[in-house]
Amino acid sequence: MIFITWLFDLRREITHFACGGGNELPAYRKAVFNKINILLAPTYPILEVNLSALRHNLQLHQSFLLPSTKTMVMVKANAYGSGSVAVGRFLEKQRVDYLGVAFVHEGVTLRKAGIQLPILVLNPAETAFGTMLEFGLEPEIYSLGLLKEFLSFVKSKKRPSPAAGKFLIHLKLDTGMHRLGFEESDLEKLNALLTANNKTITVRSIFSHLAATEAVAHDDFTKNQIAFFNKMYKILAKELGYCPLRHVLNSGGIVRFPTFQMDMVRLGIGIYGTGPSGKIQKELQTVNTLKAAVSQIKKIKKGQTVGYGRAGAAKENMRIATLNIGYADGLPRKAGNGRFSVLINGQKAPTFGNVCMDMTMVDISKIKKVRAGDEALIFGKDGFGNELPVSELAQSMETIPYEIFTSVSARVKRVYMEGQSENLEVF
Secondary structure, three states: OHHHHHHHHHHHHHHHHHHHHHOOOOHHHHHHHHHHHHHHOOOOOEEEEEHHHHHHHHHHHHOOOOOOOEEEEEOHHHHHOOOHHHHHHHHHHOOOOEEEEOOHHHHHHHHHOOOOOOEEEOOOOHHHHHHHHHOOOEEEEOOHHHHHHHHHHHOOOOOOOOHHHOEEEEEEEOOOOOOOOEOHHHHHHHHHHHHHOOOOEEEEEEEEOOOOOOOHHHHHHHHHHHHHHHHHHHHHHHHHOOOOEEEOOOHHHHHHOHHHOOOEEEEOHHHHOOOOOOOOOOOOOOOEEEEEEEEEEEEEOOOOEEOHHHOEEOOOOEEEEEEOOOOOOOOOHHHOOOOOEEEEOOEEEEEOOOOOOOOEEEEOOOOOOOOOOOEEEEEEEOOOOOEEOHHHHHHHOOOOHHHHHHOOOOOOEEEEEOOOOOOEEEO
């Protein structure tokens, strides 16, 4: 980070010297300038992550909340493809209250990166209890069996969580999602276990997962889920003798049901620039931008074919551009054969033939002045104001933006920017 920032500063100083008073740049300085440009040039494909937009989206969702309401941000699945370490560090600076991950190893990655925020593990494996406690991670407990296993494990441990000298857990209630969680019929046995072990564990929060906050058609179901949660929570809190944090709202719920914000909310896809309900989509800013580059341009004659399986058959003379991105990078194979169009020089170029593992061919017959090295926008926003919403790729794939974001592979370099491009970090 420091080295890259220094390079930007040096390039700016050299540019200022060259432009001041019309002075010509000496040959040796010009050589240094060119080498710096090469070092700072993006190696495509890249995923640009706009941290300023991330902050904006966080604050936009928090504007629906009371000042006392806590915010947990979900950084599972590598922060929805954005890169959990860089995003986690940034969120810690924004003073969010909790981070949420799916699995223990995701939380360990954050801890090893120096992130100290409380971290909730949504699906803790029994085999990873030791690692989870070693790194100060807090488990979601969703069944009597899992609670018994956890209690059995921790009874032999002498290094509990800091709070009251006890181990922190979070209870998940099933109010209608029917995925994970305690059911109403479990509460009597659950209360008995919690009471018997109240010197060992502290219930940090009790929560549930709403199934359809984004859909108006299911609002009655959502409200019934919340009412059911409140009923179950009261039973548990009465027996515990204290009131753990309550949270049920996800991104869609924060916007559409703010009166049910309770003590904490869980912000997921909304912070990454996609509003599940569409209600605030115009106010959200683009966080993730996936870009590739043109590797080569070819003239194809009528009757010739392009790519594997000869799937791209030219019905007339045409020009195609081969991009250095494929399904191994996160552009689905299903996007081929004209089902999706990228942006080159602000104009749409439909895919032609099958998407390959590392390359994709697009039709540029109607786009002038395309050259090798030109940028191709897969989704997001480029430096010229052109935008291609991730929803377009998702819709063409008959899927959702979540899947598109999380499918961007590890070999795609993440580039993090905040404010001006000079503040750049590369992973």
